[in-house]
Amino acid sequence: MEVGALDEADRLSSEIAVIDHGRIVATGSSAELKAQTGTETLEQAFLQLTGNTIREEEASSLEHAIKAYEVALTVKTPVGTPQDWWRLQRSLAAAYEARIEGDREANMGRAISAYLTLAGLALWITALHHTDLARISELTAARQTAATRRTPQPP
Numbered sequence: 001m002e003v004g005a006l007d008e009a010d011r012l013s014s015e016i017a018v019i020d021h022g023r024i025v026a027t028g029s030s031a032e033l034k035a036q037t038g039t040e041t042l043e044q045a046f047l048q049l050t051g052n053t054i055r056e057e058e059a060s061s062l063e064h065a066i067k068a069y070e071v072a073l074t075v076k077t078p079v080g081t082p083q084d085w086w087r088l089q090r091s092l093a094a095a096y097e098a099r100i101e102g103d104r105e106a107n108m109g110r111a112i113s114a115y116l117t118l119a120g121l122a123l124w125i126t127a128l129h130h131t132d133l134a135r136i137s138e139l140t141a142a143r144q145t146a147a148t149r150r151t152p153q154p155p
Contacts, residue, residue: 006041006042006043006046007042007043010042013030014029015027015028016029016042018033018046018049018050025049026049030042033049037049058100059099059101062095062098062100062101063099063101065091065095066096069089069091069092072088073088073089073092076088078121086121090115093111093114093115094111096110096114097111
């Protein structure tokens with residue numbers, strides 16, 4: 001969860017659940033959670049209750065996602081499972097773009113590379129599609145010519 005979302009939850013929610021690794025660790029109003037933890041903000045209460053900062057949680061999640069996408073892309077291919085491959089490649093690009101850890105410039109380079117891979121495949125599919133359409137037109141014309149030759153002509 002982002003700090004901005006916590007600020008919004010602090011202002012708008014009557015009941016808040018703090019979840020850490022899929023487990024509810026505390027529930028209550030914003031005031032109750034702050035009182036329970038002896039903190040002034042909901043973000044501080046979150047940190048007190050989970051032992052993690054929101055940024056650390058987000059960074060950890062992105063690192064796990066990147067590893068999972070990279071492993072999945074060794075199995076899914078543009079030829080065998082094009083829709084799955086496309087979604088995974090796009091998700092990998094977005095994860096590198098949002099990545100917190102590591103060098104920002106290197107992460108953006110990896111994101112751009114993943115997006116360019118998608119663009120390259122899109123161009124290849126478009127070219128293949130146009131080639132297929134041209135080939136279908138040729139085959140249709142050849143079939144029509146062959147059918148015309150086989151059709152007996154009236155005397």
